[in-house]
Amino acid sequence: MLMILGAIGIIHFVTFSRRCICLNFNKKIGWxxxxxxxxxxxxxxxxxxLNRGSGLLAxxxxxxxxxxxxxxSVTFGKNRIIGNILGVFCAIFxxxxxxxxxxxxxxxxxxxxAVGIILLINLCNLFNLSHLVFPASAAYLVVILGDHGNDVIGYGLNRVLDTIIGSLISLAVNYVLPNPHLQDNY
Structure with a gap:
């Protein structure tokens, strides 16, 4: 009886897997x-x-x-930087x-x-910045749980700088490398 139930479970898993997983190997790597x-x-x-560490946030x-x-890219980068600043200052506090x-x-x-996360989410909502909850929370947790030693403020400000560097690099790359979708519109 146990083997029959096990076999039914495996068949159900395989059937379920076939319905849900669709791999498309014809996709090309896009720009x-x-x-x-x-x-x-x-x-x-x-x-x-620059010997700045891992560059995770960047x-x-x-x-x-x-x-x-x-x-x-400018909009998302700006949102990431503002969210990061909110998260870092909340973490420092x-x-x-x-x-x-x-x-x-x-x-x-x-x-x-936990109180800091509540404070941060409510701060974002108070200023109608709910779209910044994720980047702010990520930066907050990186600073709170990171290895900041005794220099909490310096560590937090360096994480803001990391975010600015990452955003500026992606903006420059997006500007310099071609965008075939925009060329099709002309």
């Missing part, structure tokens, strides 16, 4: 993919040359900011409160991180 990979490669190379910013055309010694360290980290 946006090439531009994104180029942006990330430039960011990593630049960060190695790479994420480059991927997030690179859109179909330059004007959309929460970290300064956490390290003040009011609560035991474990409670301050858990409670402070």
């Amino acid at each position: 946006r993919t090439i531009k994104t990979a180029t942006s990330v490669g430039i960011v990593i190379t630049l960060f190695e040359w 790479c994420l910013s480059a991927v997030y900011s690179l859109q179909t055309n330059t004007s959309q 929460i970290l300064l409160v956490q390290t003040s010694g009011w609560l035991p360290e474990a409670i301050a980290l858990n409670l402070g991180t």
Whole structure:
């Protein structure tokens, strides 16, 4: 009986898998993919040359900011930078409160991180910036949970700079490399 149920489960899984997974190997690698990979490669190379660390936020910013055309890239890059600034300043505030010694360290980290997310989301909503919740939360968590040592403010400001670098690189790559979709419209 157990083997029959197991076989039915496997058949159901295979049937379910066939219905849901459709792989299309005829797709070509598009310009946006090439531009994104180029942006990330430039960011990593630049960060190695400058000895700035991993460049995680800069790479994420480059991927997030690179859109179909330059004007959309500017909008997304600007949103990423503004969201990052909000997240970093909220994280700096929460970290300064956490390290003040009011609560035991474990409670301050858990409670402070959660309260900071609530504060950040409500701040975005208060100023009609709900579209910035994701980039702001990502930057907030990177700073809160990152290895900032005793220099919370310097660490946070460097993460903002990383985001600006990533956004500017993707904007430059999007501007310099061709956009076949725009050429078709002429």
